[in-house]
Amino acid sequence: MKWRLIPPIEASGTIQMAIDNWLFIQHEKGQHPPTLRFYTWSSPTISLGRLQKQWPLFWCNLTWEKRPIELVRRSTGGRAVLHQGDLTYGIITPINNRRTLEIYKQICQFLIKGWSSLGIKLDYGIARRGYIHNSSCFNTATISDLITSDGSKLIGSAQRRGKKSILQHGSMVLSTNKTLFKTIFNQSAPWSLGLLEQLPDNCYPENIINILTETAKECFNIDFIFKPLSSKELRDAIQLSNDLKL
Numbered sequence: 001m002k003w004r005l006i007p008p009i010e011a012s013g014t015i016q017m018a019i020d021n022w023l024f025i026q027h028e029k030g031q032h033p034p035t036l037r038f039y040t041w042s043s044p045t046i047s048l049g050r051l052q053k054q055w056p057l058f059w060c061n062l063t064w065e066k067r068p069i070e071l072v073r074r075s076t077g078g079r080a081v082l083h084q085g086d087l088t089y090g091i092i093t094p095i096n097n098r099r100t101l102e103i104y105k106q107i108c109q110f111l112i113k114g115w116s117s118l119g120i121k122l123d124y125g126i127a128r129r130g131y132i133h134n135s136s137c138f139n140t141a142t143i144s145d146l147i148t149s150d151g152s153k154l155i156g157s158a159q160r161r162g163k164k165s166i167l168q169h170g171s172m173v174l175s176t177n178k179t180l181f182k183t184i185f186n187q188s189a190p191w192s193l194g195l196l197e198q199l200p201d202n203c204y205p206e207n208i209i210n211i212l213t214e215t216a217k218e219c220f221n222i223d224f225i226f227k228p229l230s231s232k233e234l235r236d237a238i239q240l241s242n243d244l245k246l
Contacts, residue, residue, distance in 0.1 A: 005224035006037035008209060013045035013072040013083065015238060019229070020090050021075045022237035024160060024167040027092045034093040036216055036224070038209045041083040045070040046184065049078040049158065064180055076158035076167060082184055085175035087205050089212065091168050100159060106219075107168050108146060111155055114215040115146075118208070122146040122154060174205070 009019070016039055026032035044064050048055060050073065062069040064084075091107055098106070105124070112122045125145040146155040157170030178189035217224065229237070 001220075001222045002033060003220070003222045003224055004033050004035045005213065005226050006035060007226070007228050008038050008040065009229070010040045010042050012042050013047060013070045016041065016088070017047065017072050017074055018240045019234075019237045020092075020167060020169055021240050022233070023090070023092045024075065024162065024165060025240075027094075027165040028162045030164070032092075033225075034222075035091070036213070037090050038212070039088050039090070040205070041086070041088075043067055043070060044082070044084040044180065045072060047072050047074045047081050047083060049080070050075055050160070051077055052079060055080060059184065062184065064177075069184075074158065074169075076160045076169060078156065078158035080185075081156060081171050082176060082181055083171060084177060084180060086171045086173040087208060088169060088171050093166060093168075095161065095164060095166050100161060103166055103168065104157065104159070108155075108157065110212060110216040110219040111146060111170075111172075113219060114208075114212040115154070117211055117215070120154070121149055123149075125153060172208075 009016070011019075019037075019039075023032060023035050023037075027034065044067070046059055046062075046069060048071070059069075059071055062071075089111075093103075093107075095103070108124070115122050123146065125147045145153050145157060147153050155170050155172050157168055160167040176189065181187075181189040213224070216222070
């Protein structure tokens with residue numbers, strides 16, 4: 001099977017969420033192939049889960065280093081995520097009559113295998129009591145998330161399910177500022193937020209992307225067509241941005 005591989009994009013949270021949403025809708029219509037992409041955030045951003053109805057009011061006026069912190073809505077579920085120094089992956093693929101948890105486990109295999117080659121062993125999380133009341137995605141873990149051997153959450157993933165397609169994306173937090181994390185969530189930052197410091201010196205985000213791309217090919221038994229977003233595709237995606245504003 002041929003999948004599209006979109007090269008990494010750094011952009012605002014609104015644009016990144018609009019791109020994921022557009023890719024999902026196009027695949028749902030049968031007008032776009034399965035897709036993998038990795039991306040980063042051009043400024044600190046808090047993303048809210050699709051069904052998250054409550055969050056602290058002060059989040060709407062937060063700043064960091066004299067810049068406003070963007071607040072956006074994801075089209076997938078889960079709790080709030082701080083995006084700063086993290087690497088995000090996004091996959092759009094057919095459902096093929098698979099159950100939600102089955103899809104989580106199948107997709108997460110490429111993450112588990114890739115990070116294992118970097119010396120980080122990951123396993124599936126287990127939701128604890130009170131998960132739904134915790135505003136921070138990264139201080140809770142469910143079966144859809146991946147945790148390190150000491151229980152720290154490294155990768156938080158969420159899904160949007162359509163009739164034919166599924167969007168799964170997730171945040172791999174590498175070097176978020178722990179002071180900012182505590183300011184936002186009033187909680188101590190988990191160990192995994194400093195993961196990049198634990199990796200070999202030559203393990204840059206570009207290396208991580210290359211490794212995860214290769215493990216995706218192996219785990220999904222696919223080949224990639226490398227194709228950047230065209231100007232028209234980006235314009236079409238940006239037109240969806242208003243749908244994601246709070």
